[in-house]
Amino acid sequence: MMREGSLTSEALVEAILSRIDETEGRLKAYVTVTRDTALKEARDADRRAGKGGKLGPLHGIPVSVKDLIETKGIRTTAGSKLLSTYVPSRDATVVKRLKAAGAIIIGKTNTHEFALGGVTPPTCNPWDLSRIPGGSSGGSAAAIAAGSALASLGSDTGGSIRLPSSYCGAVGMKPTYGRVSRAGVFPESWSLDHVGPITKNAEDCALLLSVIAGRDRLDPTTSKKPVPDYLSGAGSGFEGMRVGIPDDYFEPMQKGVRSAVRRAIKDITRLGAVVQHFKFPMVDEIVAAYSIIDYSESAAYHEDSFRERAKDYQPDVRALLEQGFLITAVDYIRAQRLRGVLFSRIKSLFKQLDIIVTPSQPMVAPNHGTTDVVLDGRKMEILSAMTKFLAPFNFTGQPALSINCGFSDGLPVGLQLVGNYFEEGKILSAALAYQKETRWDRARPKI
Amino acid sequence: MTDFVVSVYKALKLPLPEGRLAEIEILARENHQAFSPLKAVSLDKSDEPSTFVLSLLEEGVESE
Numbered sequence: 001m002m003r004e005g006s007l008t009s010e011a012l013v014e015a016i017l018s019r020i021d022e023t024e025g026r027l028k029a030y031v032t033v034t035r036d037t038a039l040k041e042a043r044d045a046d047r048r049a050g051k052g053g054k055l056g057p058l059h060g061i062p063v064s065v066k067d068l069i070e071t072k073g074i075r076t077t078a079g080s081k082l083l084s085t086y087v088p089s090r091d092a093t094v095v096k097r098l099k100a101a102g103a104i105i106i107g108k109t110n111t112h113e114f115a116l117g118g119v120t121p122p123t124c125n126p127w128d129l130s131r132i133p134g135g136s137s138g139g140s141a142a143a144i145a146a147g148s149a150l151a152s153l154g155s156d157t158g159g160s161i162r163l164p165s166s167y168c169g170a171v172g173m174k175p176t177y178g179r180v181s182r183a184g185v186f187p188e189s190w191s192l193d194h195v196g197p198i199t200k201n202a203e204d205c206a207l208l209l210s211v212i213a214g215r216d217r218l219d220p221t222t223s224k225k226p227v228p229d230y231l232s233g234a235g236s237g238f239e240g241m242r243v244g245i246p247d248d249y250f251e252p253m254q255k256g257v258r259s260a261v262r263r264a265i266k267d268i269t270r271l272g273a274v275v276q277h278f279k280f281p282m283v284d285e286i287v288a289a290y291s292i293i294d295y296s297e298s299a300a301y302h303e304d305s306f307r308e309r310a311k312d313y314q315p316d317v318r319a320l321l322e323q324g325f326l327i328t329a330v331d332y333i334r335a336q337r338l339r340g341v342l343f344s345r346i347k348s349l350f351k352q353l354d355i356i357v358t359p360s361q362p363m364v365a366p367n368h369g370t371t372d373v374v375l376d377g378r379k380m381e382i383l384s385a386m387t388k389f390l391a392p393f394n395f396t397g398q399p400a401l402s403i404n405c406g407f408s409d410g411l412p413v414g415l416q417l418v419g420n421y422f423e424e425g426k427i428l429s430a431a432l433a434y435q436k437e438t439r440w441d442r443a444r445p446k447i
Numbered sequence: 448m449t450d451f452v453v454s455v456y457k458a459l460k461l462p463l464p465e466g467r468l469a470e471i472e473i474l475a476r477e478n479h480q481a482f483s484p485l486k487a488v489s490l491d492k493s494d495e496p497s498t499f500v501l502s503l504l505e506e507g508v509e510s511e
Contacts, residue, residue: 177503288483306461307459322471
């Protein structure tokens with residue numbers, strides 16, 4: 001529409017700013033809204049469009065960015081008192097790539113402090129303000145669901161893109177480890193961190209991923225593997241796709257969530273998927289090993305700041321770091337040894353499967369202040385319940401996406417699609433086909 | 448356990464969490480329990496720490 005001139009970037013940015021004004025008092029999705037610069041850049045974008053010539057794939061589109069990701073000249077707090085006045089002098093690589101594609105940064109969205117949690121205070125869930133949006137990229141997912149952002153960037157170390165996407169009814173993707181640069185993003189855990197898109201639908205997710213993916217000299221863990229055009233390269237969806245359902249991923253769980261996911265599996269079977277049930281290897285062992293790596297690497301990153309300013313961390317984050325300091329090197333290395341074993345098993349598993357489908361969460365978004373949940377009669381600490389189905393794929397490094405698959409008690413339920421390494425295209429193709437069939441992406445919260 | 452917590456914090460020159468040692472001890476015990484499935488895994492002597500990042504990078508190089 002912008003190429004044809006029937007829509008201007010300025011009008012689009014003004015519409016999003018107006019929606020932010022309308023919702024932000026209740027939602028609290030943003031830390032910073034870059035109103036003036038966004039409007040100026042939008043007018044510049046319209047002038048460039050008016051002159052003709054080549055426009056980027058995100059020309060004039062307002063995008064929000066998690067406040068864990070550095071933005072040149074825009075305060076980046078990582079949700080922490082420790083960085084309350086920090087203004088980066090450079091953009092993270094993913095932000096540079098957004099801008100190069102023509103995107104306009106409209107603001108910075110709330111994160112749980114240093115991404116170390118699944119709540120994202122003070123952001124609320126747009127479907128029910130008494131509930132959390134999930135985290136740690138909760139501001140991004142809440143803004144997408146509320147319509148106060150068109151697309152957003154998040155990060156995911158144990159589910160921090162997929163968890164809030166599930167709770168808010170957005171589409172969120174954690175790509176393969178090494179597919180998207182982490183340069184300029186505050187680390188939670190170096191070997192588990194991923195950066196990816198959070199969007200309203202699968203098409204936008206594919207577009208954003210195509211823009212931000214690829215080798216980056218500033219992040220030596222990025223792969224040289226060429227980046228396909230995920231949007232135009234979408235395949236034939238679920239037709240003939242070999243889909244694995246890990247039966248051990250369905251408990252403990254809320255009944256309404258289980259029903260929604262079972263219904264989604266029937267939908268994808270109708271779309272031509274060849275479904276086979278299997279047991280995912282070593283789930284409990286993975287969760288234990290994941291936690292050891294996450295806590296240890298987080299503690300190592302924060303060691304110096306903690307020594308000087310321990311009292312400035314939020315109590316839950318401080319407690320997590322304090323645990324990390326107590327993990328032994330032998331346990332950490334044991335966890336990394338398991339990772340090597342599992343990597344081989346996953347590669348074997350995907351000789352028989354194209355994707356794995358699981359619930360994203362065992363529950364819908366909990367109320368603010370919830371510390372424990374009871375699922376199938378079993379009491380669980382909330383963070384353990386939130387990360388149980390998601391963190392294994394940070395541990396393995398596989399790509400995974402959460403997409404809305406319906407509602408339970410009026411709250412969104414997420415379906416997780418997991419692929420083989422660097423096969424984001426297959427996941428997005430499946431997500432596009434499922435979305436077209438069900439149209440859950442059209443549901444909007446009344447906020 | 449208290450001795451262990453105090454010795455680690457002193458070794459790392461971290462601020463001792465005065466008044467919260469008991470709380471940290473409880474969390475550490477709970478984590479010890481939560482980590483137990485990993486300790487039960489039988490690893491082969493040949494199972495080295497993960498090289499999966501390098502493996503992924505190799506996959507990328509191979510495809511070029």
